[in-house]
Amino acid sequence: xxxxxxxxxxxxxxxxxxxxxxxxxxxxxxxxxxxxxxxxxxxxxxxxxxxxxxxxxxxxxxxxxxxxxxxxxxxxxxxxxxxxxxxxxxxxxxxxxxxxxxxxxxxxxxxxxxxxxxxxxxxxxxxxxxxxxxxxxxxxxxxxxxxxxxxxxxxxxxxxxxxxxxxxxxxxxxxxxxxxxxxxxxxxxxxxxxxxxxxxxxxxxxxxxxxxxxxxxxxxxxxxxxxxxxxxxxxxxxxxxxxxxxxxxxxxxxxxxxxxxxxxxxxxxxxxxxxxxxxxxxxxxxxxxxxxxxxxxxxxxxxxxxxxxxxxxxxxxxxxxxxxxxxxxxxxxxxxxxxxxxxxxxxxxxxxxxxxxxxxxxxxxxxxxxxxxxxxxxxxxxxxxxxxxxxxxxxxxxxxxxxxxxxxxxxxxxxxxxxxxxxxxxxxxxxxxxxxxxxxxxxxxxxxxxxxxxxxxxxxxxxxxxxxxxxxxxxxxxxxxxxxxxxxxxxxxxxxxxxxxxxxxxxxxxxxxxxxxxxxxxxxxxxxxxxxxxxxxxxxxxxxxxxxxxxxxxxxxxxxxxxxxxxxxxxxxxxxxxxxxxxxxxxxxxxxxxxxxxxxxxxxxxxxxxxxxxxxxxxx
Numbered sequence: 001x002x003x004x005x006x007x008x009x010x011x012x013x014x015x016x017x018x019x020x021x022x023x024x025x026x027x028x029x030x031x032x033x034x035x036x037x038x039x040x041x042x043x044x045x046x047x048x049x050x051x052x053x054x055x056x057x058x059x060x061x062x063x064x065x066x067x068x069x070x071x072x073x074x075x076x077x078x079x080x081x082x083x084x085x086x087x088x089x090x091x092x093x094x095x096x097x098x099x100x101x102x103x104x105x106x107x108x109x110x111x112x113x114x115x116x117x118x119x120x121x122x123x124x125x126x127x128x129x130x131x132x133x134x135x136x137x138x139x140x141x142x143x144x145x146x147x148x149x150x151x152x153x154x155x156x157x158x159x160x161x162x163x164x165x166x167x168x169x170x171x172x173x174x175x176x177x178x179x180x181x182x183x184x185x186x187x188x189x190x191x192x193x194x195x196x197x198x199x200x201x202x203x204x205x206x207x208x209x210x211x212x213x214x215x216x217x218x219x220x221x222x223x224x225x226x227x228x229x230x231x232x233x234x235x236x237x238x239x240x241x242x243x244x245x246x247x248x249x250x251x252x253x254x255x256x257x258x259x260x261x262x263x264x265x266x267x268x269x270x271x272x273x274x275x276x277x278x279x280x281x282x283x284x285x286x287x288x289x290x291x292x293x294x295x296x297x298x299x300x301x302x303x304x305x306x307x308x309x310x311x312x313x314x315x316x317x318x319x320x321x322x323x324x325x326x327x328x329x330x331x332x333x334x335x336x337x338x339x340x341x342x343x344x345x346x347x348x349x350x351x352x353x354x355x356x357x358x359x360x361x362x363x364x365x366x367x368x369x370x371x372x373x374x375x376x377x378x379x380x381x382x383x384x385x386x387x388x389x390x391x392x393x394x395x396x397x398x399x400x401x402x403x404x405x406x407x408x409x410x411x412x413x414x415x416x417x418x419x420x421x422x423x424x425x426x427x428x429x430x431x432x433x434x435x436x437x438x439x440x441x442x443x444x445x446x447x448x449x450x451x452x453x454x455x456x457x458x459x460x461x462x463x464x465x466x467x468x469x470x471x472x473x474x475x476x477x478x479x480x481x482x483x484x485x486x487x488x489x490x491x492x493x494x495x496x497x498x499x500x501x502x503x504x505x506x507x508x509x510x511x512x513x514x515x516x517x518x519x520x521x522x523x524x525x526x527x528x529x530x531x532x533x534x535x536x537x538x539x540x541x542x543x544x545x546x547x548x549x550x551x552x553x554x555x556x557x558x559x560x561x562x563x564x565x566x567x568x569x570x571x572x573x574x575x576x577x578x579x580x581x582x583x584x585x586x587x588x589x590x591x592x593x594x595x596x597x598x599x600x601x602x603x604x605x606x607x608x609x610x611x612x613x614x615x616x617x618x619x620x
Contacts, residue, residue: 044174045182046117054115057089061120065185066380067373076192077131080124090124108154118174119184122157126189129156133197141200141275142268157186158271161250164258176250177243180291183379187288194275194284201276213277215255219248223286231448235294236369239340242290249287292369295339295459296379300361300431301325303383304391315388316395324359339364358435363427364459366452373495374421386425389591390534390562393608394425394432397532400610401437410436411613414528417442418479418519418545419536421497423453423472430462430470438462438470443522445478445490445514446497475522481547482518489513499538518548531610532560539567546577553581556596560608563592 046062049055064080081087094105107125110116129148138144145156155163160173179186194201223245226237237245253274260270278284301322305314314320363384367375377385397413404411413433417426420442429438440462442453453474457463462472478488478498491509493499499509523530530552535545542563552558561583565571571592575585578594585594586607595607603609 044119044178045184046120049117050114051112053089054111054117057086058117058120060085061123062184063380065123065189066183067376068185068188072371075134077127080127107148108156119179119182119186122186123184123189125157126186126193130189130193130196133193133200138200140203140268141197141272142266144197144200145268145271155267156271158190158275159267161186161190162253162257162271162274163267164254164261175247176287177246180242180246180287183291185288187284187291190284191282191288194278197275198279201272201279212259213256213281215252215259216249216277216281216283217252219245219252220281220283220286223249223290227286227289230369234369236292237290237340242340245290246287249283253283289369291340292375293340293367293379294369295364295366295456296382297339298363298365298378298382298384300359300363303363304386304428304432305383315391319395325361360431360435360460363431364456365422365424365427366455366459367422368448368452371495374424374497378422378424384424384428385421386428387591389588389593390425391428391432393532393534393560393562394429396608397610397613398432398434400613401434404613405434405437409613412439412528413437413532413613414439414526414530415441415532415534416519416523416530417534417536418444419538419541420444420453420474421446421449421536423449423456423474425534425536426453426472426474427456427460430460430472433470436470438472440470440472441523441526442472442474443477443479444474444497445476445488446492447476447512447514448492449497450474450476477515477517477522479519479522479541479545479548480516481544482521484516486516487513488516519545520549520551523552529557529559531613532608533558533562535561535563537564537566539564542566543569543573543577546574550581553578553583556582556598559595559599560610561592561594562588562608563594564590565592 043049046055046058049058060083061080064083064086068074068076081090090105093111105124107121107128110118110121125148129144132138132144132147138147145158148156161176161179226241226245230236257270257274260273261267265273301314301319304319365378365384367379374385377383394415397415401411401413413429415426415429415438417423417429417440420426421444423442426440426442429440444450444453453472454463457472457474460472462470464471478490480488489511490513491499492512493509519533533549535542537545543566546553546563549558561578563574565574565587571585571587574592575594578585578592582597583594584597584600584607585592587593593607595603595609599611600607600609603611
């Protein structure tokens, strides 16, 4: 499901949600697409590696790297070597590639054509180089390059990317815009390596003639200007601009390196001199930020897989074989496709399958152009960061709604998602429920997130005023027990979002003010029952949120509730509160599921089983 890096992509105009389609989806989406005219005719993203086991391993490595924030301090190399999929595959490969009797993997030597992934091997080389630099005991950059490459069987990624292309790089040449489009996090890895090797870099001499960095400074100023034009939750550069800026930056760096080489500097000296200067310039961090996309188009049903460290498992085995995904109108374009500089209000080709009911084939999702944790997860896995327990309830509601449609009804499913973040679960509901049945409300206290979710809703046709259309409303508020001031001060972690006061923090937070309210107040005007309420409280806010829903609970208006259990107290306080309102509950992994006793009894003593979906035609 990795994005195409060689196929051009054409922007698709908006189309109203009428009939069986949102927009034609038989062509790729986005802008003037990856490859930029300098594509090498190979799969640099490694989405089409022929050997299935190798392809899965490389994808696992790429997802590992894509979800690690640029500045996080951790032993990333060791975490990768120990990872369950890529690490196990690597260990097996190393046994077959011993060097002097020692199991070592030569990252610079190509694998069999059916297994090879050039940028994956480059990523592994950079991780190994970072590990060696952090361990110490190496006297020079040249020695480090030799050790990381096991005797220098080929030019290192740093040499290929920094030195003039005509100086012996040969078939390994890869353009910087290709590196950015392939989403292998190589720019981020180079920055990590540079930080790990900081002490070593200070020991080396300057490259002859390499003091004049004017060729580097000019394009770097252009990139800095573009990145400064919008905050991370706003739209960034368009695709053509990213390609142009990347080529300009690449040209400046290679021009500087050519001048140094012309005056006799060795390859390792040029690499060391540039990395030493980059401690001031931060070129690769800026390139990493430049290529973070504004949005991603996710393919269904793959985006519904239960999200865990391995990532790629359907939350129910029956999901993949369902008839809805077999419609010939689905799956004719590559997903997920990264959408750079997405124009505001542009609808995407998330085609609806035909048949008796209409189901969505793709979901467009706005992301933050930063190392925001959920954005990084969705971007790297190509999957919605929504718990399997929530997805199972939505899936059952979808089947119940489809059955009601068969009976000639017009079912309505009201879903409220508290702590929605980027709206993964709310957007999942739009794909797991037949088109026209969702009435969604998503609540979060992060002021950066709600504008993004509103754009995601618009991109997927969920803010339409047309009859028979599904809808999703995003609201900014801190959901609480209803006591206190109407304005609340919350702590905002740049990578995570809203964090509880007193919660141990690894990074500084900003303080913002947002509206405060209870579910009783916020949902009082909602007609009918809430068929499903999910509360993601991060282990700190759950009890307060439920106390603010006393009237809804007392009236039995929440038919199914899934709530994360508090970190310290566990599920017991939640179970006790809900029992007082006549709800029966059961623990499901880290969640507590609950339904009114009468609703559970009508469903055969099952909790969160859909029964009696309304078919009110006037609520469409």
